[in-house]
Amino acid sequence: MLEEMRNDENVFLIGEEVAQYNGAYKVSQGLFAEFGEKRVIDTPITEYGFAGLGVGAAFAGLRPIVEFMTLNFAMQAIDHIVNSAAKTHYMSGGDITCPIVFRGPNGIPRHVAAQHSQCFASWYSHVPGLKVVSPYTATEAKALLKSSIRDENPVVFLEHEMLYGKSFEMQNDIELLQLDKAIIMREGTDITITAFSIAVEYALTASEILHSELGIEAEVINLISLRPIDENSIIQSVIKTGRIINIEEGWGSCGIGSEVLSIVIKEAFDYLDAEPARIHSAEVPMPYANNLEQMALPKIEEIVQTVKRLCNR
Numbered sequence: 001m002l003e004e005m006r007n008d009e010n011v012f013l014i015g016e017e018v019a020q021y022n023g024a025y026k027v028s029q030g031l032f033a034e035f036g037e038k039r040v041i042d043t044p045i046t047e048y049g050f051a052g053l054g055v056g057a058a059f060a061g062l063r064p065i066v067e068f069m070t071l072n073f074a075m076q077a078i079d080h081i082v083n084s085a086a087k088t089h090y091m092s093g094g095d096i097t098c099p100i101v102f103r104g105p106n107g108i109p110r111h112v113a114a115q116h117s118q119c120f121a122s123w124y125s126h127v128p129g130l131k132v133v134s135p136y137t138a139t140e141a142k143a144l145l146k147s148s149i150r151d152e153n154p155v156v157f158l159e160h161e162m163l164y165g166k167s168f169e170m171q172n173d174i175e176l177l178q179l180d181k182a183i184i185m186r187e188g189t190d191i192t193i194t195a196f197s198i199a200v201e202y203a204l205t206a207s208e209i210l211h212s213e214l215g216i217e218a219e220v221i222n223l224i225s226l227r228p229i230d231e232n233s234i235i236q237s238v239i240k241t242g243r244i245i246n247i248e249e250g251w252g253s254c255g256i257g258s259e260v261l262s263i264v265i266k267e268a269f270d271y272l273d274a275e276p277a278r279i280h281s282a283e284v285p286m287p288y289a290n291n292l293e294q295m296a297l298p299k300i301e302e303i304v305q306t307v308k309r310l311c312n313r
Contacts, residue, residue, distance in 0.1 A: 001028065001065060004149045005035055008063060011149055012039040014050050015067030015104075024069045025105070025164050051077030051102070055084045058100040063149060068104035071158065072116050085154040086129030101148045103157035106134065107197055107249045108297060110162065114285030117293075119250030121196070124156040125227040125259070131179050132227040134158035136200040138168035140224060143177040151179060158226075160198045182230035184237070188219030190311055191243040194234060194260050196223040199247040199298065206303035214313050226256055234260060235267045242273035243310050247298055252280040274310040279303055 005011045012035075017024050019032040019042040032040040043050040047068060054064035068074045074081065085098045108117045124132045131153050135141040141159070148155040185200060186207055195203040200222045207218035219237050223229065238244050244264050246257035257278035264276055282296040 001145065001149075002031060002034070004146055005031065005039065008149075009039075010061065011063045011065065012041065012057075013065045013067060014041040014043060014054055016043055016045055016050075016069050018042060018067050023067070025161065027164070028067070047073050047076035048080065051080045052084070054100055054102075055080050055098060058085070058098045058154070059088065059096055063099050063101075065101045065103060065149065068102065070109075070116060070161075071104050071106040071120050072118055074102065074104070074120070081124075081130070081154070081156070082127050086127050089153070090129060097152045098154045099150075099152050100154045101145070101157050102154070103145070103148075104159060105161040105164075106158035107160045107162070108281070108286060108293075109160075111288070111290060111293065113288040117286035119248065119281075121158055121226050121248070121250055122255045122259075124158075125229075125256065126254075127227075129154065130227060131155045131225075132158065133179055133225050134160075134197045135224060136163070136197055136222055139171040139174055140177060140183070140222075142170075143174045144179070144224065147176045147179055150176075155179065158197065162198055177224070180225050180228045180230060182224055182233040183222045184219065184233070185222045186218065186220040188217035188241065190216045190218060190241055191245065191307055192219050192221060192234070192237040192241045193245050193247060193303075193307075194221045194223055194257075195247040196226060196256065197249070199249055202298055202300055202303060203247050206300050206307065209300070209304050210307055214308065214311075216307060216311055216313060218307065223256070223260075229259065229263070231263050231267065234263055238264050238268045239271045242271055243276075244272075245277040245279065245303070245306055245310065247279050247303060249281055249298065251283055252278060253283060255280055274312075277306050277310060279306060
């Protein structure tokens with residue numbers, strides 16, 4: 001955000017506690033000190049209000065970054081996101097663009113109960129006119145956010161609170177990333193594992209266990225872009241491996257895994273050697289109690305056992 005605000009004076013940040021407090025998670029640390037109150041704007045607790053202000057500013061030619069303290073609160077602003085930001089370019093016959101980024105933590109942050117523990121990836125990915133991305137590594141987060149800010153379309157940028165404190169080695173040679181490309185995190189020949197956000201960590205951990213204990217070589221695809229989704233990378237991987245499993249923190253019903261498996265069944269059915277599978281959170285509001293929350297979340301062992309079954313090991 002700092003680099004893009006220096007690069008383009010039309011970029012500004014708006015949201016709750018983003019300015020003087022440096023952000024609820026310190027993501028905007030130092031921005032208020034450099035750019036002041038006209039470009040780093042603290043708002044009242046009114047998502048409907050400041051999201052609407054951001055959409056209007058985008059219509060007028062600015063490039064707002066709208067931060068939600070959590071995407072759970074973005075439900076208050078869903079009309080602006082879906083009915084205004086996503087649709088106006090189409091409904092205006094291309095005359096009005098909406099270069100805006102809606103960003104904040106999405107998914108299950110742990111121990112904050114059902115109203116603050118939800119993954120809305122499939123919600124936003126369902127809407128024509130929106131681009132939806134969800135990074136895993138620090139390099140992806142930086143390069144994708146820069147690309148999102150420069151894009152002429154509204155982008156929903158899904159972060160994860162549990163990744164804010166995780167350290168990654170930065171690839172400083174990557175400036176931008178396309179908003180429609182997946183990344184192969186691990187090459188493999190026996191099964192394809194697709195995932196996004198923190199679920200990539202589950203997939204990578206499980207793949208190392210499968211390799212060391214059973215010699216199963218899993219290919220791990222970090223989807224990154226959920227709309228548009230990189231169908232080609234998924235299909236080409238399944239053609240190679242003959243098997244696929246999707247991992248996500250969201251609910252299974254109408255989820256990202258449903259879309260991934262639908263693509264595979266339509267485009268690569270004849271290459272499958274086992275039924276497509278998916279692992280997701282339990283179909284319940286997320287419990288507050290730690291033991292119940294752990295039961296509801298996807299588990300490494302569940303991934304390992306499912307892959308073993310699909311590979312007949």
